[in-house]
Amino acid sequence: MTSQDDTHAAYREIDRWDRGVGWIGRPDEKMQRASHALVGDEGGVWVIDPVDARGLDDLLAEFGEVVGVVVGLDRHKRDAARVANRHDVPVFIPEWMSGVAAKLDAPVERFAGTLGESGYEAFTIRDASFPPWQEVGLYHREDGTLVIPEAVGTVSFFCAPGERLGVHPMLRPVPPRDALSGFAPDRILVGHGAGVTTDAAAALRDALDGARRNLPGAYGKALKELLS
Template identity: 65%
Template structure:
């Protein structure tokens, strides 16, 4: 599902305000990492490390911090933060994360530092255990969602460009994300959506439940034939 013998950097999601990459392009989970560029500073979100990452980040500015967007996405946050001598930024309501990071931790509230990216609490539940923050800049039209929606194969039915996570299909994050109209959507699993992103988000949320049987049927077929 994830990882491989050796990391191999593949750049995705490149735009004026940042960049994304896959460290293991052939893995099923398609774990995507991102860097958001704001006023010459770079904020690295949920990174999976790979050779060449530092050179890629340097194209956008100096690293100001590393962000944990999902409680399960510790990934290589501490390693990247330590290498750049910056803190790991964790939402002030997210628990059970800071103590597992071998790096200094800074907390943030409604906005990620002074970046202009609004912090949206997508989920904060114990059943299933799930704490997730999305980052949204109305000025740039960029929305980053670490987990609740994605574009890798096991998120999508045949008619979707963006899909709700299989575990959330019956209870999509409509309250948190439904009122947004982004120009681009970056996701934690797969390449981002850069064309008609707002429409793709609305479609994913609106039709999540009715497409659940199709997605689960596809998943079962993949498991049986894989």
């Protein structure tokens, strides 16, 4: 098992509930990259899109033994290999996701339909070449937890004024309604920012319905923040 590098920053905890927890690995980052640990139906811990941080292993140990690390977006390799190697587990990648496995210095396993024995159903959010984007969502029906790595987020860059949850700026012209509109989750965990745990289904519906309508406000706000 490799050791944690003490030079990593301390994390900020988000999204804790009885079957999981999230954290922001670099709290000072503008994009607020978020990662999550989910307790599966068989008790193992699944780590989603991890950004490593000082003290992370102690946090994960509160929920059980790590059984796998997951890459949910082709651009979210982050520290997946590092965390997987430290816990001697594979990195799990959807069977249809390309261009990721070869870039990971860790054992890889493919999955489809469900994520191992976690109880989380896997579904394709986007698999497109323009813009290049491969993203898998995870949903636990009994727990009401929906994981969306990139298509929506809560960080300011994603949200138009007044939005709690916003569609990624690149997807606002073509929001992923077909992939996401069929869910009514109790909580939504995202890859950028803290999750939505109150009226999550309404927040998702509003984000999808308002993606195009709120596009000018979202783009204006994002441009202002990029220039600040």
